[in-house]
Structure formats: C-alpha cells, structure tokens
Amino acid sequence: MNQKSLYIILLPLMALLIGCIEDGYTTSPSDQPYFSVDTLDLGLVYTAEITTTSRMTVHNPHDKGLNISQVSLSGEGAGYFRVNVDGMSGTTFRDIEIRANDSIYVFVEANIPENGTLLPVDIKANLDFLVNGVTSSVVLAAQGQDIIRLNGALINEDTTFEAGKPIQVKDSLVVAEGAQLTIEAGAKLLMHDRSYIRIYGSLVADGTPEALVTITGDRTGELLPDVSFDIMSRQWDGLEFMASSHDNSLAYTEVSNTSYGVALYGDGTETASPKLVMERCRLRNSGDNVFTAIGASVEAYGCEFAEGAYNLAYLVGGKHRFEQCTFANYYLYVAPSSPAMYFETAEDVEAEYGRVEAEVVNCIIYGLSPDMYPGELDGYEIYVRHCLLKSDGTDDNNFLDCLWNQDPLYYTVRNDYYFDYRLQEESPAIGVAWPSLNTREYGQNFYGEAYAGNLGAY
Numbered sequence: 437m438n439q440k441s442l443y444i445i446l447l448p449l450m451a452l453l454i455g456c457i458e459d460g461y462t463t464s465p466s467d468q469p470y471f472s473v474d475t476l477d478l479g480l481v482y483t484a485e486i487t488t489t490s491r492m493t494v495h496n497p498h499d500k501g502l503n504i505s506q507v508s509l510s511g512e513g514a515g516y517f518r519v520n521v522d523g524m525s526g527t528t529f530r531d532i533e534i535r536a537n538d539s540i541y542v543f544v545e546a547n548i549p550e551n552g553t554l555l556p557v558d559i560k561a562n563l564d565f566l567v568n569g570v571t572s573s574v575v576l577a578a579q580g581q582d583i584i585r586l587n588g589a590l591i592n593e594d595t596t597f598e599a600g601k602p603i604q605v606k607d608s609l610v611v612a613e614g615a616q617l618t619i620e621a622g623a624k625l626l627m628h629d630r631s632y633i634r635i636y637g638s639l640v641a642d643g644t645p646e647a648l649v650t651i652t653g654d655r656t657g658e659l660l661p662d663v664s665f666d667i668m669s670r671q672w673d674g675l676e677f678m679a680s681s682h683d684n685s686l687a688y689t690e691v692s693n694t695s696y697g698v699a700l701y702g703d704g705t706e707t708a709s710p711k712l713v714m715e716r717c718r719l720r721n722s723g724d725n726v727f728t729a730i731g732a733s734v735e736a737y738g739c740e741f742a743e744g745a746y747n748l749a750y751l752v753g754g755k756h757r758f759e760q761c762t763f764a765n766y767y768l769y770v771a772p773s774s775p776a777m778y779f780e781t782a783e784d785v786e787a788e789y790g791r792v793e794a795e796v797v798n799c800i801i802y803g804l805s806p807d808m809y810p811g812e813l814d815g816y817e818i819y820v821r822h823c824l825l826k827s828d829g830t831d832d833n834n835f836l837d838c839l840w841n842q843d844p845l846y847y848t849v850r851n852d853y854y855f856d857y858r859l860q861e862e863s864p865a866i867g868v869a870w871p872s873l874n875t876r877e878y879g880q881n882f883y884g885e886a887y888a889g890n891l892g893a894y
Contacts, residue, residue: 509563516547554601627653685713687715706732802846826841
C-alpha cells in the first residue's frame, strides 16, 4: 500500500476521532463551570516577597465542551496577584477550552508591597470567568503582613526586640558572650527553614498573659485543608543556650515547631543556680526532644512541654525544679514511645556531668508515651510530689502522694489535629494541687485564665 492510499484511509478515521473528542461546545448561558472554591484565600503572607502557590480547579460538569471566552483579574487588588490558567501565565486569557466532564487547574501567587502598618492588611481581587455570555467570579484574598528581616544576625551588645512587626530570621540569630537580648511582650520571631538561635550571653523574653512572646516557624498557609502549618515540626532547628550562657529567663513565651527544641549546655560544674528560668511557657512540637539539659540546671513554673518525637524533657546532670507543669506527648508524625521525662543515669555520663537531681511538684505527666525513665528512682535525689501520672504505680520514697493511673481529660484530639492541654470540667486534676508545695504564686496562664489550684499548667 502506497503512502497516498494510507492517508486516504486514515483521514476519515482521524476526523471521526476528533469529532468524538470535541463532541461540540455548549453555548447555553445556563451551562457554567463549577469552581472548587468560592474564595481562594492565600492566608497570611509576607509583603515584599512572592508567596507560595495556591491552586483551584475549574470543572466542566456538562456532556459537551465549555469555551471560557475570557479569564481576567478585576478589583482593587488585581495588580497584586499572578495567575496561571491551564499552563499559561498572564493577566488575561481567552478561549480556554474544557472538555466535557473534565477540569483545568488555576494557580495563583501574590506579591504584595509593604504597607507600612503593624497589622496585616486585607487584599482582595476577583478572578472573572466569562462563559456563554455570563460572568462568574472567584474571590482571591490574602492578608499582607510587613516583617523585619534578619539574615545571620549577631547580637554583640545589649539589644531589645520590641513588639510590632514580626521578625523573620534566616540562617541564624546568635547572642555573643557578654551581650543580652531582651524580647518584649508581644514580639514574634519567625524562624526560616534550618535557622537557629544560639545564646552565648543572655536571653530575656518578657511575655505577659495578654501578649506572649512567640518563636515559631515562618511557614504560612495550610498543610492540609483547614489545617495550618502550626502542627508541623522541624520548621527550624531550635533554641540553644551554650555553656557560657547565664541569667536566662523566659516568661509567657512559646517556642514551637522545632527540630530539636530548647537545649541547655553546661559542663556540670555550675549547677547550683539555674541557667534558665521559665515561667508559664509553652515548648511544643519538636522533631526530637522538646527540652534538653546537659550539665546545666533549669527551673520551670507552670510550663507546658508537649508533642515531641522523643523525650519531652531529657535531663543529664544538673539540679532541676518543675512546678505546676504539664508533660503531654501526642506527637503527630510518629507514635510517641520514649518516656516523657528521661533522667540519664548511665555511670559514664554521671562521671562527666554529675548525678541528676530534680523536684517535680504538682505536675501532670500523661500522654501516649510512658511517664519517665527510670521508673525506680531509689538512691536518686529525684522526688515526684503530688503529681498525676499515667502509670499504675504506688508511692515510695521518691514518688510521694501521687495520683496514679488517672486520665487528666485534656481537650486534645490527635486524630483531628487538635492539641489543647487544658482540662475538661470532669478532670481529676482540677482543684487538687497542694499550694504548700509551690515556691511561687501564680496569676494567669497563657490563655489569660486565672490559676485555680489545678495540677499542671492550668
């Protein structure tokens, strides 16, 4: 068969195939596309930088093809959004075809200029679709937030970070020996991927119940539909207090979404006074330990230690006090199996850093993980006084007047990505703390709730 004869045979078949694929286009004004969202909200975005890309679909639910005559941006904020329709970038698109019962993707980014204000500014535009003489619109929305940007910052003299615009940290924030960084109430540090804070001098975070100090990852938007990035650990490395560091304090401060949490380091020779004092703080969501102290001491009052891939508190040497604290591990990304509190008792480690000592008073230690290691503390200066524990144990010389095997009834629902360690009304931990064991008075917690004599941070 020659080539000309082959074309004569194939030509009708190709025409038939094309006709089947196209099957005509509807021109009825009542035949309109279906949009996956009414509003495509990019959420909180940082000004003066391009956002991550958000996506929506445009679906043709009809048995004939749709021709979108025009797609265009309109509205006051139109100039701040960038659109890609079915693989083409621009601001106006014509004659976009959607086959019968098929869909196309629309991708949207924003680039919002600085607005000169402290609070986020709402930006909106319409993405208009003209189909068969009828215009339908999807609202594009974003909240533009001005920020201060630091990249590899070294603090070598006394410095104060004021409340106002959030501070984004890329690479590192290092406080040199002899310098003090003070973070005022309401200040927010946004830590970029793989960034860290390292303190050789001193750090003082002065949050209040009404205005917390927040140190967290800089990711915005949603990890899943209706689930924010706030549940994702390993967004930044963590906060470290080095051996030369001293006189550190955190009050009403949240440190979250780290790789290795908050860590103290010392040589084990200066443990009589704490390297760090924490009051009403939340340390949560770490890809490793939530809190680590090696050869250094800590005092924590009314604090929450929650959600870690390993230990909530890993203690090597030092003299520690945990008063009215909550230890709760419902970490999302692996099944928590390491003890909430781990006291290192290996002989070679004790030889280097000294034997660990601790007072754990009026606390709650309850979650998916075991309570603590070792379970037998005989011979150690570690005392657990009037605490609610998950274990079904009995009091002895180290565990004193404890509430054994009682569920504190958190509001947390791990499967719903909801983490709230306040106590339900029926909780056995409500109103049973022994104030006589406390060494300081408490006012409000970081939810603004008055102290009511409960075990734990609430």
